[in-house]
Amino acid sequence: MKIENSNFLITGGAKRLGRAIALGLARSGGNCVICYHTSEKEAFEVVSQIETWGGKAIAIGQDLRNPLGLDSLIRRSEEALGPIDGLINCAAIFKKDSSSNNQQKLLSEHLAINATVPLILSEMFADAFTQSHDDFATGAIINLIDSRIDCPSDGYRAYYTSKQVLYNHTKSLALSLAPRVRVNGISPGAIIPLENRDESYFEKMSKILPLRRTGSVEDIVMATQFLLVEEFITGEVLKIDGGGHLL
Numbered sequence: 001m002k003i004e005n006s007n008f009l010i011t012g013g014a015k016r017l018g019r020a021i022a023l024g025l026a027r028s029g030g031n032c033v034i035c036y037h038t039s040e041k042e043a044f045e046v047v048s049q050i051e052t053w054g055g056k057a058i059a060i061g062q063d064l065r066n067p068l069g070l071d072s073l074i075r076r077s078e079e080a081l082g083p084i085d086g087l088i089n090c091a092a093i094f095k096k097d098s099s100s101n102n103q104q105k106l107l108s109e110h111l112a113i114n115a116t117v118p119l120i121l122s123e124m125f126a127d128a129f130t131q132s133h134d135d136f137a138t139g140a141i142i143n144l145i146d147s148r149i150d151c152p153s154d155g156y157r158a159y160y161t162s163k164q165v166l167y168n169h170t171k172s173l174a175l176s177l178a179p180r181v182r183v184n185g186i187s188p189g190a191i192i193p194l195e196n197r198d199e200s201y202f203e204k205m206s207k208i209l210p211l212r213r214t215g216s217v218e219d220i221v222m223a224t225q226f227l228l229v230e231e232f233i234t235g236e237v238l239k240i241d242g243g244g245h246l247l
Helices: 016-027 040-052 067-081 103-132 157-176 199-208 217-229
Strands: 007-011 031-036 057-061 086-089 139-144 181-188 237-240
Touching: 007 016, 007 067, 007 103, 016 031, 016 040, 016 217, 031 040, 031 067, 040 057, 057 067, 067 103, 086 103, 103 139, 103 157, 103 181, 139 157, 139 217, 157 181, 157 237, 181 217, 217 237
Parallel strands: 007 031, 007 086, 031 057, 086 139, 139 181, 181 237
Antiparallel strands: none
16 A cells, blocks of 8 residues: 555544544545544544645544444445545544443443444444455554553453453454455554643653653554555554563
8 A cells, every 4th residue: 555645434434543544544635534523623633734734634523433424434425435445543532530430331331432433343344345446456444552451451351351452453453354454553652641730740661661761653654654654564563662561
């Protein structure tokens, strides 16, 4: 796959890593569908920036928990830009466990957005891709996971459980969708501070990580583009975490 002139659907593309990935693809000549839920302002800012660079982009608002809208998301994306060549599943929720939360409800909510939606979208994308592209073309899916799924932080059981399921989906989809569609994952580490953590947390991490620094969004953008263009890799999950998974 070549990024230039290819069409990409990015869920959660309005903010944080999704935004960085969308802008990175656009800088490389790709066209982007920015799927957002509540971040309408930010989504249209991304579209405006891409159009300023001379690229093509559109924002589509969608509550991914709504099965009716989800079923038509690929079709609406194709109507806007043409056949979709790549899907990047970035949309996610990250809520802390607490005694005041209904744990079953919290787990169901995380599994729905962080694991089930990427699975459904991936299968729909693969079906659409095989119908809209010739037999020699290959599509690509990238799932954003988390580098700490094997050693999760205390208090986020529902979140890390859902990301572990997404990891498993990535492996199984790589087998079931081959050879037409490649499926890979990226597991970010200390890249963007969480909203409830300030820079002091990252300063602490930079002294702990084997590479003695935290990462940047460009590390994720470069990894994403590598997995999109390298056509002999599938079922791989790259840990972009400065060696944090080794600790």
